[in-house]
Amino acid sequence: xxxxxxxSGEGRGTQAVVTWITLLGGVFFVVFGTWALLWPHNxxxxxxxxxxxxxxxxxxAGAFQLGIGASLLGAVLWPDAVFVALLGGSVAAIIHAASxxxxxxxxxxxxxxxxxxxxxxxxxxxxxxxxxxxR
Numbered sequence: 436x437x438x439x440x441x442x443s444g445e446g447r448g449t450q451a452v453v454t455w456i457t458l459l460g461g462v463f464f465v466v467f468g469t470w471a472l473l474w475p476h477n478x479x480x481x482x483x484x485x486x487x488x489x490x491x492x493x494x495x496a497g498a499f500q501l502g503i504g505a506s507l508l509g510a511v512l513w514p515d516a517v518f519v520a521l522l523g524g525s526v527a528a529i530i531h532a533a534s535x536x537x538x539x540x541x542x543x544x545x546x547x548x549x550x551x552x553x554x555x556x557x558x559x560x561x562x563x564x565x566x567x568x569x570r
Contacts, residue, residue, distance in 0.1 A: 457507050464504030472497025491541045494534035502527025515569050521562040528555035
């Protein structure tokens with residue numbers, strides 16, 4: 436794994452700590468993002484302290500937490516910062532676009548699913564192209 440390729444000597448221990456914290460942070464965001472996205476009522480009851488419940492808000496919160504989690508976990512596997520940023524952005528954009536499709540009956544702009552879907556396609560395309568270049 437890329438993050439485990441630490442320099443020799445004193446930096447090796449520090450790098451291991453950073454890697455484990457990065458992994459734990461990534462897992463945290465993926466777990467809480469999945470919870471907010473898939474079980475928003477349960478998430479709201481356990482975590483939120485403000486009324487009223489807004490289903491779409493929790494879907495969006497889950498989407499962006501999953502994007503952050505993907506970035507943190509990706510950083511452990513790939514040393515390419517541009518690829519990792521595109522990966523996190525793609526995950527968040529794809530799930531965000533999907534939440535706008537799923538929640539279209541809750542209001543919002545009718546162009547949202549299309550514009551957010553287009554952004555997701557562009558980011559995913561750049562992610563795949565970057566991965567191919569780096570191989």
